[in-house]
Amino acid sequence: MIDFSAFNDALGIMFTSAGSWGWIVPGLIVGLVFSAIPGISITMAMAIVLPMSLYMDFFSAIVFLTSVYTGAGFGGSVPAILMNIPGSPSSFATTFDGYAMSQKGEHNEALGYALFASTLCGIAGYVLLLLVIEPLADIVLRIGPVEMFAVAIWGMMLLGSLGSAYISRGLLAAALGILLGTVGMNTAGFTRGTLGLPVLLDGIAPIPAMIGLLAASQLLSLASRDYIIEAEGSREVSLRKILKGCWGTMKYPGVLLRGSIIGIIIGAVPGVGSSIGNLIAYAETKRTAKDSATFGKGNPKGVIAAESAVASGEGGSMATMLALGIPGGGATAILIAAFMMHNIVPGPSFIETQKPMVYAIILNNIVQAIVLLAVGIGFIYVASNIMKVRTRYVLPAILVIATLGTFAVTGEAAGPITLFVFALLGYALNRYQYPVSAVVVGILLGRMLETEFLRSYQLSGGNPLYILERPGAMAIFAVMFASLAMTAWGKRKQNRAEAAEALAMEKLRDEAAAHAAHTTPSKG
Amino acid sequence: MTHFTRRDLFKISAGGVAVASGMVAMPSILRAATYPSRPINVIVPFATGGYNDRLSRAFMPYLEQELGQPLVIVNKPGAGTQLGNSYALNQPADGYSILCTSAAPYIPLTVLLQNAPYKVEDFTMINLPSRDYTLAATSSGGPVKTFAEVIEKLKKDPSSLSIGVQPASADYANMVLAFQAAGIDPSKLRIVTYDGGGPARNATAGAQVDVGFVGGEGFLPLKSKIRPLAIFAAEKVDWFPDAPLIGATLKTDFVEGSQRGWAVSTKLTKEQPEIYKILVAAVEKASKNPKAIETLKLQELATTWYGPEASNKAYLDNAAKMAKYVDLLK
Numbered sequence: 112m113i114d115f116s117a118f119n120d121a122l123g124i125m126f127t128s129a130g131s132w133g134w135i136v137p138g139l140i141v142g143l144v145f146s147a148i149p150g151i152s153i154t155m156a157m158a159i160v161l162p163m164s165l166y167m168d169f170f171s172a173i174v175f176l177t178s179v180y181t182g183a184g185f186g187g188s189v190p191a192i193l194m195n196i197p198g199s200p201s202s203f204a205t206t207f208d209g210y211a212m213s214q215k216g217e218h219n220e221a222l223g224y225a226l227f228a229s230t231l232c233g234i235a236g237y238v239l240l241l242l243v244i245e246p247l248a249d250i251v252l253r254i255g256p257v258e259m260f261a262v263a264i265w266g267m268m269l270l271g272s273l274g275s276a277y278i279s280r281g282l283l284a285a286a287l288g289i290l291l292g293t294v295g296m297n298t299a300g301f302t303r304g305t306l307g308l309p310v311l312l313d314g315i316a317p318i319p320a321m322i323g324l325l326a327a328s329q330l331l332s333l334a335s336r337d338y339i340i341e342a343e344g345s346r347e348v349s350l351r352k353i354l355k356g357c358w359g360t361m362k363y364p365g366v367l368l369r370g371s372i373i374g375i376i377i378g379a380v381p382g383v384g385s386s387i388g389n390l391i392a393y394a395e396t397k398r399t400a401k402d403s404a405t406f407g408k409g410n411p412k413g414v415i416a417a418e419s420a421v422a423s424g425e426g427g428s429m430a431t432m433l434a435l436g437i438p439g440g441g442a443t444a445i446l447i448a449a450f451m452m453h454n455i456v457p458g459p460s461f462i463e464t465q466k467p468m469v470y471a472i473i474l475n476n477i478v479q480a481i482v483l484l485a486v487g488i489g490f491i492y493v494a495s496n497i498m499k500v501r502t503r504y505v506l507p508a509i510l511v512i513a514t515l516g517t518f519a520v521t522g523e524a525a526g527p528i529t530l531f532v533f534a535l536l537g538y539a540l541n542r543y544q545y546p547v548s549a550v551v552v553g554i555l556l557g558r559m560l561e562t563e564f565l566r567s568y569q570l571s572g573g574n575p576l577y578i579l580e581r582p583g584a585m586a587i588f589a590v591m592f593a594s595l596a597m598t599a600w601g602k603r604k605q606n607r608a609e610a611a612e613a614l615a616m617e618k619l620r621d622e623a624a625a626h627a628a629h630t631t632p633s634k635g
Numbered sequence: 636m637t638h639f640t641r642r643d644l645f646k647i648s649a650g651g652v653a654v655a656s657g658m659v660a661m662p663s664i665l666r667a668a669t670y671p672s673r674p675i676n677v678i679v680p681f682a683t684g685g686y687n688d689r690l691s692r693a694f695m696p697y698l699e700q701e702l703g704q705p706l707v708i709v710n711k712p713g714a715g716t717q718l719g720n721s722y723a724l725n726q727p728a729d730g731y732s733i734l735c736t737s738a739a740p741y742i743p744l745t746v747l748l749q750n751a752p753y754k755v756e757d758f759t760m761i762n763l764p765s766r767d768y769t770l771a772a773t774s775s776g777g778p779v780k781t782f783a784e785v786i787e788k789l790k791k792d793p794s795s796l797s798i799g800v801q802p803a804s805a806d807y808a809n810m811v812l813a814f815q816a817a818g819i820d821p822s823k824l825r826i827v828t829y830d831g832g833g834p835a836r837n838a839t840a841g842a843q844v845d846v847g848f849v850g851g852e853g854f855l856p857l858k859s860k861i862r863p864l865a866i867f868a869a870e871k872v873d874w875f876p877d878a879p880l881i882g883a884t885l886k887t888d889f890v891e892g893s894q895r896g897w898a899v900s901t902k903l904t905k906e907q908p909e910i911y912k913i914l915v916a917a918v919e920k921a922s923k924n925p926k927a928i929e930t931l932k933l934q935e936l937a938t939t940w941y942g943p944e945a946s947n948k949a950y951l952d953n954a955a956k957m958a959k960y961v962d963l964l965k
Contacts, residue, residue: 253843572825
């Protein structure tokens with residue numbers, strides 16, 4: 112729980128180092144802009160500015176870097192909503208409903224929903240972190256391979272929500288994605304599918320692959336239009352509508368809460384990163400929603416669920432970093448390096464001896480989330496103007512920027528080549544109606560599925576009863592199956608109710624017809 | 636189908652680069668007299684934020700001071716340093732590209748296990764200040780108290796304890812050597828593999844595995860969460876004095892862990908010995924700068940000056956031992 116004297120000292124640090132507050136806005140803008148460029152991930156954005164932070168004093172450097180982190184968490188959803196191209200893997204689930212909304216002319220509202228969900232849940236994540244940082248850290252270390260495998264399976268259940276004309280093609284596409292995700296050297300040191308290329312030893316770079324798969328099909332389908340949105344009246348950029356979206360977010364506290372809890376827990380687990388929380392939050396929200404049929408067709412709840420998990424995951428990831436000195440994902444690995452470069456080693460002893468500093472960092476992140484609201488509205492207002500530009504100018508520009516972005520990630524031609532190869536694959540998949548999103552989910556989760564399954568097998572010595580020794584894993588599976596069963600039951604009830612209703616309607620119609628038949632002759 | 640593999644093409648193109656750079660090479664004395672006249676690239680074959688990246692950035696101002704030219708850090712991560720190492724060897728041997736890398740065990744490992752297109756001898760060390768050793772450890776609350784206890788339990792039942800380790804690493808070789816010396820069949824153990832030191836350490840500290848074999852230095856921030864059982868070093872390690880030496884429990888051969896620091900291509904030392912000398916002198920002076928020692932110590936980075944001779948010997952010894960035990964690594 113909160114240590115109040117340390118909390119007071121933290122407020123002291125916050126106000127005596129007011130100069131460092133000046134770094135919040137530049138940090139947010141850097142994060143927003145970089146992560147909105149397709150192909151540059153949150154980690155990459157932070158790696159770019161890390162050397163810069165060396166020349167600042169400690170608190171300013173941390174404020175600047177965490178601001179980039181906060182901004183980058185939201186920035187990726189802008190291209191996801193406007194163009195169906197996620198800026199980074201963590202905004203993949205935002206495309207499902209965000210882009211559908213923007214096609215209906217509701218892009219202003221969609222961005223508003225995303226921004227406000229991001230802000231609110233970012234704050235929620237950090238407030239919770241303030242309360243439970245130490246116990247959370249201990250729980251996180253106890254999460255083993257079996258639990259992680261359960262989480263990965265949970266992520267795969269998103270496939271059921273993607274919807275495709277043919278189930279068989281959806282499963283095949285997912286299998287292809289998982290296979291592609293396991294290319295390279297696995298955790299046991301075996302090398303598969305690298306074609307002898309040293310760059311593939313670390314696996315297929317997920318970001319260029321994802322951009323290639325999604326962007327190629329998307330850009331091709333956009334190329335046939337004059338503007339991203341065809342209806343001229345819908346292309347407006349309206350502050351009023353953005354704010355309306357922001358306000359509308361408050362109507363879904365349940366979605367926000369569920370997204371935040373999923374985001375915090377998954378964000379806190381070392382090595383998972385932010386790209387999985389949004390998938391699980393989206394799938395769970397869709398499955399438990401009464402109007403699940405409208406998901407993927409522009410339901411604001413889909414946008415809110417995905418964004419809330421991304422934003423709150425940041426708090427979870429920071430908890431693991433501060434309390435244990437272990438990076439939850441790539442972005443916190445950069446933050447640890449920044450700490451070390453200022454002679455501070457995060458970990459158990461840091462939390463014991465420097466609690467006020469830890470609280471000050473957390474408080475500052477809450478401030479950043481609030482500032483993000485203002486900066487974010489300005490950013491989406493400017494970025495939305497892309498709707499008014501003809502696609503013949505937008506598309507080549509995006510293609511060039513995305514190629515440069517993927518080049519920046521690896522610093523080698525490997526990035527753009529991956530992009531190109533996967534663009535062709537994406538085109539072929541689309542042409543034959545295989546769901547591209549299923550391949551992306553497979554690529555994002557394939558490695559984790561394999562690694563954790565293999566480790567579970569090694570740890571248990573092949574004995575399936577080992578799961579009985581892992582109450583955590585059993586709980587995750589139990590919740591997952593319970594949620595599945597409840598949905599199935601709910602669906603059945605709903606179907607029955609619908610069938611009953613249809614029957615009643617039919618009866619009514621028959622009666623009306625009979626009545627009409629009965630009355631007609633008398634008229635004539 | 637032609638019979639060119641990508642590696643053949645690579646070799647041909649690398650040869651082409653070498654020929655081209657040979658043609659434009661000025662007499663070496665003329666070059667050395669003006670060296671360095673422009674910024675020098677420091678190639679780090681790891682991503683931003685790793686040990687070598689932090690070492691290079693922290694050491695940079697002091698080395699710049701000695702060389703009188705700015706340094707530019709170039710991160711080339713991937714394929715267990717193979718991409719960065721190949722990149723470094725492809726640069727002209729003019730002293731404007733130096734490496735800050737984990738020479739051991741990564742260079743020998745990429746050569747032995749990944750058929751990297753270079754030899755161990757293609758690299759010459761300037762100084763390897765950071766020396767890491769395999770540490771066998773358990774979670775601080777765990778039931779096992781000593782390494783002797785581990786051996787006793789595993790002798791009775793090889794599946795009684797789970798072992799966490801990174802495959803194809805010095806730690807893996809040490810684990811196998813130790814258990815073979817104790818008369819335990821390693822193939823009967825419950826070994827859980829991790830693709831990096833970090834995940835293996837987390838699993839050890841969180842009691843996911845009963846015993847972890849992993850580089851000891853990385854454990855320092857998590858020191859309160861683990862109990863050291865044995866460190867695979869010949870003498871007491873000054874950054875982990877309370878770790879018992881493996882020799883105290885068991886007579887076994889072992890491989891030293893990571894050796895990190897500064898290196899250049901061997902081609903530079905042959906074609907431009909004067910420039911190599913300038914670099915060695917600059918690194919030595921910077922390593923002995925009291926301010927550098929103080930700053931790097933605060934960041935838990937090493938500055939010890941062993942010099943090129945001792946560093947090369949340590950590096951080549953490690954490579955030879957890795958080659959000897961290569962079958963254990965596969």
